[in-house]
Amino acid sequence: MSAIAEVKALAFDVFGTVVNWRTGITEEGRAFGREKGIDVDWEAFADAWRGRYQPSMSRVREGEIPWTNLDSLHRASLDALLEEFAVTGLDEREKDHLNRAWHRLPPWPDSVEGLTRLKRRYVIATLSNGNVALLVNMAKNAGLPWDAVLGAEVARHYKPQPQAYLVTAELLGLAPHECMLVAAHNDDLVAAGTLGFRTAFVPRPSEYGPDQKTDLEAEHEFDLVAASFVDLAEQLGC
């Protein structure tokens, strides 16, 4: 049996791979700004918020702070950014609404169709650093038909720590080689592949905007490379 024929579950990176966080946060910010009369470069705000993503998780990975889920990390970053962008006068309810923009991110145009087709033959699950509530709310809002919402929070370890991948496979009752990580990020796929996961690279060349320089193509030997989730479904015969 070929390596791909043994795959029973597809585990998906979410931010950037399934949903378009940059456009989502920018548009939520603009709508919020118009309503509240706040004049901010929301594209720069989105990039700065995402810029704090890896550093905020690193504090958890390195044990500097105890386990903290992504909603809480996003919120700490937001509080710092509001100060940096000189946005004042927001109450708790408004800050919480803005923080939950991550729960309302839009899918890429091919995501829902591709996932729906892939779900016919495979278990499809999240393997995201997002917390369960964020991913569940996002799925309901965007129509993402997950079989299971797993990843960092249930493993209490952020990718690329091995536990995030291994606990997800274990909860699905599968060996790593029966799982395929689908991601738009080379480093995520390399981390999963090292643990025995199969790997599928789907580039999202505008994830970081028009001047994106990284993750434009597969930089390693992955099991599959697909142009979109629909192409992935085609390649997997779904």
Added chain:
Amino acid sequence: MSAIAEVKALAFDVFGTVVNWRTGITEEGRAFGREKGIDVDWEAFADAWRGRYQPSMSRVREGEIPWTNLDSLHRASLDALLEEFAVTGLDEREKDHLNRAWHRLPPWPDSVEGLTRLKRRYVIATLSNGNVALLVNMAKNAGLPWDAVLGAEVARHYKPQPQAYLVTAELLGLAPHECMLVAAHNDDLVAAGTLGFRTAFVPRPSEYGPDQKTDLEAEHEFDLVAASFVDLAEQLGC
């Protein structure tokens, strides 16, 4: 706002409440027995298997053995029962297939329609002692449209231990009073209600077969009592 108006997620007990384990195990056993030429009273076998369910979890709850998921507890019970029922000569693959009959249980006739309607307005999640893989496979097989598969395994505590309920609410990003447990079992609902969950009793008077004596009606003050999941959807305006 009324207590029910604050509910954002419905968390479901699964075995007996959503699926009919007795008929499912009996029919799987009969088909297996015909194929293998094994003559066993499969209804008695199903009852005996389920009879070992609470005692097997008690060993985990009381710390007699470390965390062990339900597939593994089911398997240990199966191995003992095969001896008790004098079934011999099964190989590992056959025993594993039989053990996974719990992954293939049929829903009650109203389950899929009711859940599909309830999902329009609420987050619907499992809050089951079943492990994630069992529940994910069951959902794919039976068409149960869960938003999230949670419960004992992610909490690493079996109901009625408080952590099973509280961790599920926490992972959904909700306070206990924003969650409603839906169950066919009085004791499960009492345990959840004590922790602040809202409660809905849906009787399944043939769960234990034609002579069922327990859980025929609500024995406590629950927030809702419904005749079926479709009735529950009606009562909740879905």
